[in-house]
Amino acid sequence: MRGWSLLLAAILLAAGSGWATAEAAGSGNRTNDRLLALPPARQAQVLASSFRKGCIGVSAFPMGVTASGKAKGNAYWSVRCKNGKSYVVQIAPDAKGTAVVADCRALRGTGRECFKRF
Numbered sequence: 001m002r003g004w005s006l007l008l009a010a011i012l013l014a015a016g017s018g019w020a021t022a023e024a025a026g027s028g029n030r031t032n033d034r035l036l037a038l039p040p041a042r043q044a045q046v047l048a049s050s051f052r053k054g055c056i057g058v059s060a061f062p063m064g065v066t067a068s069g070k071a072k073g074n075a076y077w078s079v080r081c082k083n084g085k086s087y088v089v090q091i092a093p094d095a096k097g098t099a100v101v102a103d104c105r106a107l108r109g110t111g112r113e114c115f116k117r118f
Contacts, residue, residue: 027065031097032075036062047079047089051101055081063088064118078104078114088114 027033035043040060048057063076073093080086086104091097104114112118 027075028073029065029075029091029093029097030095031091032062032065032077032093035060035075035077035091043077044079047077048081050099051087051089053081053085053087053101054083055079055085055087056083058082061115063112063114063116076118080115086114 027036035046038046043060044057046057047060048055057079059080061078063078065075066072075091075093077089077091078086079089087101088104088107090100092099107113
């Protein structure tokens, strides 16, 4: 998990100022757009079931989508679990919606926080 945390933190830092809020379909990330179209409770369920860390999703929050740079098109979501843990999920704009998941604590020191828009 530490390796994924470091990778995610590096990606967040590298993306820098190229963040835009993903509030509507058409973000360029099909998986993100599909999630945005779901009811909030279903968003949390779908995200939590995708990473299987003993998380039963109770809330999800779309943090934003990178607008430029190497991470362009990556969508970021926060997920709060029934057990009190929270995760950040990076969703690639590829056909599979490849996800990288890290504990929200991995964002400490990056200038980003879970459950806050970019």
